[in-house]
Amino acid sequence: MTFVTHLECTRCARHYEAGQPHNLCQCGGPLYVRYDLAAARREFSRDAVAAGPKTMWRYSGVLPSQTPVSLGEGLTPMIHATRLGAKYATDSLYVKDEGLNPTGSFKARGLSCAISMVRELGVKKVAIPSAGNAASALAAYAAAAGIESHIFMPKDVPLANYAECVSFGAHVTLVDGLISDCGRIVAERGPKEGWFDVSTLKEPYRIEGKKTMGYEVAEQFGWTLPEAIFYPTGGGVGLIGMWKAFDEMETMGWLPKGGPRPKMIAVQSAGCAPIVRAFENGEAQSEFWQGAATMASGLRVPKPLGDFLILDYVRASGGTCISITDEEIRAAIDELGAAEGIFAAPEGAACVTAYRKLRDSGFLKAADKVVLFNTGSGLKYLDMLDIKMAKAR
Ligand SMILES: Cc1ncc(COP(=O)(O)O)c(C=O)c1O
Ligand SMILES: [Zn+2]
Numbered sequence: 001m002t003f004v005t006h007l008e009c010t011r012c013a014r015h016y017e018a019g020q021p022h023n024l025c026q027c028g029g030p031l032y033v034r035y036d037l038a039a040a041r042r043e044f045s046r047d048a049v050a051a052g053p054k055t056m057w058r059y060s061g062v063l064p065s066q067t068p069v070s071l072g073e074g075l076t077p078m079i080h081a082t083r084l085g086a087k088y089a090t091d092s093l094y095v096k097d098e099g100l101n102p103t104g105s106f107k108a109r110g111l112s113c114a115i116s117m118v119r120e121l122g123v124k125k126v127a128i129p130s131a132g133n134a135a136s137a138l139a140a141y142a143a144a145a146g147i148e149s150h151i152f153m154p155k156d157v158p159l160a161n162y163a164e165c166v167s168f169g170a171h172v173t174l175v176d177g178l179i180s181d182c183g184r185i186v187a188e189r190g191p192k193e194g195w196f197d198v199s200t201l202k203e204p205y206r207i208e209g210k211k212t213m214g215y216e217v218a219e220q221f222g223w224t225l226p227e228a229i230f231y232p233t234g235g236g237v238g239l240i241g242m243w244k245a246f247d248e249m250e251t252m253g254w255l256p257k258g259g260p261r262p263k264m265i266a267v268q269s270a271g272c273a274p275i276v277r278a279f280e281n282g283e284a285q286s287e288f289w290q291g292a293a294t295m296a297s298g299l300r301v302p303k304p305l306g307d308f309l310i311l312d313y314v315r316a317s318g319g320t321c322i323s324i325t326d327e328e329i330r331a332a333i334d335e336l337g338a339a340e341g342i343f344a345a346p347e348g349a350a351c352v353t354a355y356r357k358l359r360d361s362g363f364l365k366a367a368d369k370v371v372l373f374n375t376g377s378g379l380k381y382l383d384m385l386d387i388k389m390a391k392a393r
Contacts, residue, residue, distance in 0.1 A: 001044060003035040004064050007204050010309060018064070021121045023202050030201040030306055032244065033064050033208050037251040046223060046254055049215075056109050056212035062248055064208055065116035069145045071102035073112045074212050078220040078371070084339040084352070088359055090366040094226070096217065097342055099377030103164060105298075105345065106213065106238060106375045107137040113209030114198050115141035124148060127195035129182030131234060131297045132161035133376055138198060139168035150195055152182035158297060160380040178292055180302055200235035201305045207241045214245025217371060223254060225262050227368035228319070230354055232347035232375055233266040233275055234301040236310035243313040262371075263319035263364075266310060267354040269294035270323040274303060275310055279321035284308055295326045295384050296346035298375065322357060324350040333378060333385070346381060348374030 007016040011029025016022050022031055044061030052058030056074025060066070077097050085093035098106035111134065118126055127150040128138045135151045142149035151165050155174040165172045175182045183199055190197050197203065218225055225246070231239045243264065249255040268276050271294035274286035286307040292300045304310065314321060324332075332349035336342050344352075351372040358364045378385070 001061050002064060002066055003037065003040040003044070003061060005034050005036050007031040008034050019121070021118075021123055021196055022204060023197055030309075031204040033204050035062055035248070037248060041252040044252075046219070049219065056112070056209065056216070059212050059215045062215070063113060063212075064205060065113060065120055067116060067120055068112065069116045069119060069141050070112060071108065071140060071144060073101050073108040073209075075216060076100050078217070079340065079342065081340050081372075084336060087339065088356065088366070092367060092369040093355070094369070094371045095336070095340060095342060096213070096371050096373050098213075098373060098375045099342070099345065099348070099379075103133070103136040103140050104160075104377035104380045105133040105137065106210065106373070107133040108140070109209035109212055110134070110206030110237060111137035111141045111198075111209065114203060114205040115145050115147065117205040118147060118196060118198070119145045123196040125150065125193070125195050126198050127186045127190050127193070128152070128198045129179050129186050130161075131179050131300055132157040133298055133380065134200070135170070136161050136164040136168075139165040139170035142170065143168040150186075150193070152185050154178055154182065154297075154300075158381050159383045178300060178302060180288075199305075200237055207237050207244065210238045211241035211245040211248075213238055213373070214242030215249070217242070218245075218249060218255060221369075225255065225260065226371050228263040228265055228364055228370045230265045230267055230351035230370065230372045232296070232299060232350050232373065233268055233304075233310060233321075234299045234347070235304045236266065236275065236306050238373065238375070239264055239266060239313060240306050240309045243317075261317050264314050264317040265319050265354060265358065266314050266321040267350045268321065268323045269296045269299040269329070269350065270325045272300050272302060273323040274301075275307060276321040276323045278307065278311055279314065284311060286311075295381075296329055296350060297384070298345070298347045299350070320358070320363065322354045324353045328353040330385070336374070337378070342374060343378035344374045345376030345378055346384070348372070348376060
């Protein structure tokens with residue numbers, strides 16, 4: 001059961017037919033999948049969700065594919081972080097642990113959905129520029145679907161990402177540059193090679209997979225939303241997707257029309273913070289961040305394509321943007337680990353420091369129910385963490 005009607009440009013609102021492969025709009029804007037939500041409201045219910053599979057495909061009525069390529073993605077735990085919360089005098093802190101997804105990150109959601117659609121639309125070869133985790137996820141789902149994948153990553157990606165891609169049989173190229181350089185190569189070579197480009201927001205379906213995080217937050221809180229959501233923002237697709245999910249749930253009557261909505265907090269690394277800078281300068285779009293460098297490799301996105309959407313939604317939500325240094329991130333990994341038994345990716349750990357800072361500043365109160373997104377597992381970053389084993393005795 002799907003209620004997809006068409007695709008719609010996020011910039012100029014031009015419509016495109018569903019059922020065909022699409023990348024960006026003619027105007028360069030990313031496309032959204034649109035649904036007949038009035039029909040979905042009648043025929044797809046929260047009870048149907050509860051009776052569905054224990055994966056993100058339980059929201060199939062508001063997903064585009066009817067033939068999922070699934071490895072068990074989604075429906076990750078919402079952990080009540082009581083011991084971490086106690087440090088900050090709150091009982092209202094939660095961690096959504098996306099590290100439990102296939103390939104150890106939330107990227108599985110987007111790529112499960114994108115590859116399901118790629119297969120349905122008859123595409124045979126895909127290509128992706130990636131900071132690392134999206135590549136691992138793409139390679140896994142492409143392998144599961146029997147689709148050829150071509151991957152371009154910076155040469156200093158975490159070793160785990162490289163190892164997974166190779167093991168999944170992908171064609172891997174390491175690039176002496178950033179994800180933006182990888183994106184340029186895919187854009188140049190793709191048309192000649194017959195590759196379908198699954199870059200962040202350059203095809204409409206990854207966001208549909210990632211929006212399920214928004215549905216899950218609501219479902220796991222008994223169809224209510226928290227006061228704030230901290231989201232480590234590189235390309236920003238998770239944040240954008242969750243906002244889309246909140247819109248859809250309101251239209252279907254699953255959430256009260258007109259809110260309340262969580263404050264969306266975009267967390268970036270001090271070594272690459274184009275969204276924070278644009279937010280602080282009151283700009284509608286970001287500018288390319290020169291010399292991007294951070295251990296949080298997923299946040300090393302110098303100029304996100306969806307910057308205008310991220311900034312729009314953060315502002316509409318009454319949220320904010322904040323950057324965290326690598327030193328703070330490194331300490332936060334151990335803070336979250338020791339308090340909750342969650343070995344977080346650097347990107348997720350950044351949210352812990354961001355939370356502390358926004359409590360210190362008074363932006364958030366102890367009573368505010370808050371979700372921190374740990375977007376990946378720390379196990380994927382062992383080579384980046386500079387861990388020395390104790391000597392044997
Ligand atoms: C672990 C992790 N967290 C966060 C991000 C940023 O994701 P998004 O593009 O949705 O902002 C990435 C992207 O690579 C990532 O791998
Ligand atoms: Zn357009």
